[in-house]
Amino acid sequence: MANPRIYAGAKLRETRRRLGLTQKDFAGKLGVSLPYLNQMENNKRPVSTTVVLALAQEFGFDVTELASGDSERLVSDMREAMADPVFADDPPPLADLRLTASNAPGLARAFLELHRAYRETHERLASLDEALGREDARMQASPWDEVRDFFHYCDNYIDAVDRAAEHFAQGAGTGGIAAHAVQALRGEGITVQEDDTEILRRFDAQARVLTLSARVAPETRTFQLLLQVALLKQDQLLEAMLDLARFQSDEARAIAKIGLANYFAGAALMPYGAFLAAARETRHDLERLAQLFGASIEQVAHRLSTLQRPGAKGIPFFFVRVDQAGTITKRHSATRLQFARFGGACPLWNVHRAFETPGRFLRQLAETPDGVRYLSIARDVSKPGGHFGAPVRRFAIALGCEVAHAGQLVYGDGLDVGDKQNFEPIGISCRICERVNCHQRAVPPLERRLSIDADRRGVLPYEVG
Structure with a gap:
């Protein structure tokens, strides 16, 4: 099979600007003419093999980044935004969304920001929030969503913080x-x-006193210790990262600082090199990794999803945490599977069944509407309150990867990944899911016509054309 052509104009422009080079200088270092580079940067030509090799040799560039990055998640996010009923009359085709994500990623992000602002304003009005009468009712992302998107588009890997944590752990x-x-x-x-x-x-x-709760698990106390180390001893690094992020509000910046400190704590508890080696040796056995690094199952699963260091990448995982209502409280994906930005997860996903089997790992072979197949593992991670009568925080997590990597996971043992009948159909969001016969569908799909017959009723009150 011929190698697919790679169009990565936005990534080339980003690399050149980061290096502070003109097009002429960049073309010279890549060994191509100025017009040829211009055509590649505008996606009129694919990136040639010569350029791929030059990027690796001249700049130490991880060439796998050319075929990945923001494009797929931008397409997924735009598809979900376009599923909003406000666009129902004439949604753009998928090909146009892919073209926008590839050629104009800045425009795609601006559109997503605009749509998010629209949704938040609409929700304020619907709930009689009186937002329009307040001085602070600006058309901007909520601080929480802004921070979540920051980590989302960084692939949940923050290189400078990760390396600082690894250096600290070496001592x-x-x-x-x-x-x-x-x-x-x-x-x-x-x-x-x-x-x-x-x-x-x-x-x-x-x-100058740090007090930790004696009621929580040892791994939680260790994590909180490391978080405090980050806030006190890595403050300059965290502030520099926040300056680069350019958050829109002080609240978002404050939330992001805690997020970066959390990242440092997890990376120090499970240092990149040692953790990646142990993950491969144990075949990504979450329980064994938790024992080796004195971490919780959730901490291990989350850390596995961050192993995206250029030149030393782990398996691309998705990671998600949901509550009993199905609300996604944590999400990240280094795979082609992108989670819904609004609402909950697909009810056919095994993460919801984890609440029914506490303490057990559930395995699922799943296929998304685009035909990509995944191995997903799920488990409850409910957190006791520390004393009798205290409320229990109930969550479930799911960790998964494309089925091509199943052989590298202990959880893939005994599963027949070659038989398509073993894969359960799952989706992302009902409005953008193309399955016509899903018995769990909550709302009609956006891009399909409905057939309504008052004399006939199936599982759904309509048929999808």
Whole structure:
């Protein structure tokens, strides 16, 4: 089979501008003419083999990035936005969305920001929020969504923070990462203590005392220790990353700083190189990895989804956490599967069944409407309150990859991935799901005509044409 042509004009332009090169200088280093480079940057020509090799040799560029990046998730996000009834009369074809994501990613993101602002304003009005009468009712993303999208479009991998965390972890020695974190905080004149409290972590800056809850699991206390290390000893790095992100509000910046500190904590608890090697050795066995690194199952699953360092990538995973109502509370995908930005996950997905089988891993072979097949594992990760009568926080997580990688996972053992009958059909969002006979469909698909027959009733009150 011939290798597919790669059109990566936006990625080439981004690389050239990041290097501070003119088109003429960039063309010279790539060994092509200026007109040829111009055509590649405008997606009028595919990226040639000569250019691919030159990018790797001259700039150490991870050439796999040319065929990935933001394009697929932008297309997925735009498809979901176009599923909004406001666009129902004449939605653009999928080919146009792909062209926009490839040639004009900035325009695609601007459209998504505009649609999100529209949705939020519409929801305020629908709920009588009186937003139009408030001075702060600006047409901008909610801080939470803005931060979530920041990590989403970074592939959930923040190189500078990840490497800083790995460097910090290298000093742990035989005493372990928790003792190393305590020592680092003591070096800043901070006393670390535990208390019987529901507050996971409380830092008194004036008294220089960090108090951790004695009620939570040891891995949670270690994580909170490392988070405090990030906030105190990596503050300049975190602030520099926030400056580059250019968040629209102080609230978003504050949320993102906690998110980056969380990222540091996870990366220090499970350092990139050691964790990637252990993941491969254990064939991505979440329970064994949790034991090896003193982490929780959820922390391990989340960390696996971040292993996207250029030149040392792990398996591209998707990771999601849902509550009992099906609301997605965490999401990330390094695969072609992109989660709905609004609403919940497909009810046919095994992550919802995990609540019924606490403590057990569920496996599922699934196929999305685009024909891509996945291995998905799910498990409940409910979190006890720490004492009798305390409320239990109930969640379930799912981790998965394309079925081509199933042999590298212990969870793929014994599954016949060659038989298409073993794959369950799942979707992303009902409005953009093209399946015509789904018994769990909540709303009609946008791009299909409906047939209504008052004298006939099947599973649904309509038929999809």
